[in-house]
Amino acid sequence: MTFVLLTMIASVLVTMTIADRLIIPDAGSKKVVAAAADAGGTPGFKKEELAKLNAVLELIETRYYEKVEREELLDGAVSGMMEALDDPYSVYMEKDDALHFSESIEGSFTGIGAEVTTENGKIVVVAPIKGSPAEKSGLLAKDVLISVNGDSLAGLNLQQAVGKIRGPKGTKAKLLVQRSGVTEPIQLVLIRDDIDVETVYGALRPDGVGVIEIRQFSLHTAKRFKEELAKLEQSGMKGLVLDVRNNPGGVLPIVVEISQLLMKEGTTVVQVEDRDGNRDKTLAKGGEAKSYPIAVLTNKGSASASEILAGALQEAAGAKVIGEQSFGKGTVQVSYNKALGDGSLVKMTIAKWLTPNGNWIHEKGITPDLVVEPPDLYTVARISLQETLKQDTLSEAVRSAQIMLHGLGYEPKREDGYFGDETVSAVRKFQNDKGLPSTGEIDTKTAQKLEQAVIEWIQNKEHDVQLLEAIRAVSRK
Structure with missing residues (x-):
């Protein structure tokens, strides 16, 4: 069974990955034919169906205003059949993507470390992998990816989204994210990196x-x-x-x-x-x-x-x-590669x-x-700082800062995104504790210190209330 990973494999940011698939090493054409026969159908195209496909192919090759590679047409036809199933987990992978998929099953890949799927035409995060750039940036399960480096993902299928998000290790991926309960999109900047293969x-x-x-x-x-x-x-x-x-x-x-x-x-x-x-x-x-x-x-x-x-x-x-x-x-899901014969995979x-x-x-x-x-500190969005946050401003970045301050023991008294007097006081207390100029405003240095303090707080296992409750449960027994 499988999803699509936002984890780049060999410099791919989003590619097919490892979510529960049955491995059939020799799932060749004979097995496909046998399955069709068992289902009571005739395998392969009927004569009239094949004639229709050949007619369209001939029209494209002879009448289309530009030359098109036959391989691209074939890939497009197979992708179209899989998309017609309207199932986000049934996909066609061309040779390169199929190779990346195999590498991910072996637990070796490079990227930002988050898995995605499609829901109602949107690219949705399944989970960030622990310790990955995605997790460190604050990407969460159920986040919807709107764009990558300014390129919109609206209306794209998974394979097209893969093409938009690809990039080599060490490069930036600026993600615009829509999160439930947050009115404005959040911008996260991630650096693609090697993902820990230890599981x-x-x-x-x-x-x-x-x-x-x-x-x-x-x-x-x-x-x-x-x-x-x-x-x-x-x-x-x-x-x-x-x-x-x-x-x-x-x-x-x-x-x-x-x-x-x-x-x-x-x-x-x-x-x-x-x-x-x-x-x-x-x-x-x-x-x-x-x-x-x-x-x-x-x-x-x-x-x-x-x-x-x-x-x-x-x-x-x-x-x-x-x-x-x-x-x-x-x-x-089952992956079939031998049936296709060219290194691609369904x-x-x-x-x-x-x-x-x-x-x-x-x-x-x-x-x-x-x-x-x-x-809340586990799920708060990282501060997307376009400019210094000041008193009497209202934004999602201010709301994130308020949640962080509250979780760290400073009391902004509100978490609605309005930068009021209490928030100014909380920021000043934080700045004093961290040796920063006590301005009461959140500039780049203050935001960085605030996020660093949140990461350190999260890394302290004594703050992991879910883990502590699980430990208490087995201890009581």
Whole structure:
């Protein structure tokens, strides 16, 4: 199952990536033909359909006012068929994009580190990857990308948006973003960079609670998870927290392999339902029910494979899901490359996935057992400073500054974007504490210090209320 990543792979900012796809290494034309025959249809174009396509091709080649490469026409025709499905997860990738897609599955890529999809013709962020330029800039799940470096993304499909956003490592990507609850668009400036290929981080707290953070489910993630889990168990772990916040997904067999390690053998991990309603259950093998309590941390950026893990452990292993409602992607995609024969690739939705109890979470998400919203400082938009912010001005940048000041312990008394007397006093207190001139105005240096203070606050694990609640949950058990 897959989304499209805003993570540039080999200098691509947005490209196809790793959100839960079934890997079929030899999905060649014979399998495609067999599937069509099983469905009761005749594979390939009928004679009259082929004649129609050839007629259009001939008209373009003989009458169109400019010469057009046949390869471009063929790519356009295949893309058109996939777009006609009206499914954001079914796409055609030309050779270069197909190569980038394969690299992303292996967990190696360069870019800004955020995954996107399309919703109602808009380019929507699924999740920023932890530690990436996207996360550091303040890009959030459900943000809508309006433009990149001044080029509008309105009306573009994913492949066209990819073309607009491409660029080499080290270059700037100026994103104009529309965010729910914010009246004015937000401008974020990101620098494309290498994205950390490590996907699993484990640590044992002094209280005996183990925390394993899974940032995505790429091909090596299961191996790394086994290593970290074994270390924690050997160290006497008393409870386990699995953190899949802002994890956009990955490879389906990998999340199954991880899930079943924590489940009783023979229990259902996930169900896959085809278009005829036939269900195939994947049962846990080789694992065992754990004696220690387990909690899974989710947020709006937990998608696909992350939701499979959360749903499996919640319904079939007694784990508690804590945090926010997850993204809500419940479909399965398969990638076919051998059938096309030229290095290009078709990724197509072929089924739904369901939780062990048969729930389809598509466009709904996994509901936490305990809802814990993050502090405002985790979601506040970074200050987009066009000019110095002064008293009696009104803007979204002022509102962001007020939220930051309040979260850091300074009291602007309001968070509506109006730069009043109380905000002036709060800014002066902050400037005094940071050794800045006490002007009561927010210039570039003050804005930078303010954002730096927010980042440092967020990096302090003692402020992570979602994580702390998950730790308390497994400690109580």
